[in-house]
Amino acid sequence: MERAVKTIVEYTNEKPPTNQYPRLLVSPPSSAPCCFSGMGEVGPPQEDERWVFQYKRCRQCGYVVRVILREIPDAALAAELCALFAKSFVRGFAP
Numbered sequence: 001m002e003r004a005v006k007t008i009v010e011y012t013n014e015k016p017p018t019n020q021y022p023r024l025l026v027s028p029p030s031s032a033p034c035c036f037s038g039m040g041e042v043g044p045p046q047e048d049e050r051w052v053f054q055y056k057r058c059r060q061c062g063y064v065v066r067v068i069l070r071e072i073p074d075a076a077l078a079a080e081l082c083a084l085f086a087k088s089f090v091r092g093f094a095p
């Protein structure tokens with residue numbers, strides 16, 4: 001079975017914000033001023049192919065964000081990014 005990167009967050013105005021973690025989180029489409037101080041962790045940190053992340057949810061309006069905690073080291077990916085960076089560096093500074 002293929003491991004697809006999927007999100008459990010649904011951003012919508014059509015439904016009231018709900019926390020049915022780990023199945024579904026319904027969130028308003030955009031954050032509000034309350035979100036800056038009202039975010040609480042939802043569930044433990046999780047991993048997908050590249051990132052360790054954690055869902056955070058506003059206790060007041062239910063806005064959900066996926067917070068990246070750290071990148072999972074991947075030698076091949078790092079090398080690829082390095083090459084890409086080197087290329088754009090050369091292009092950017094060539095006359």
Ligand SMILES: [Zn+2]
Nearest residue numbers: 034035058061
């Ligand atoms: Zn909020």
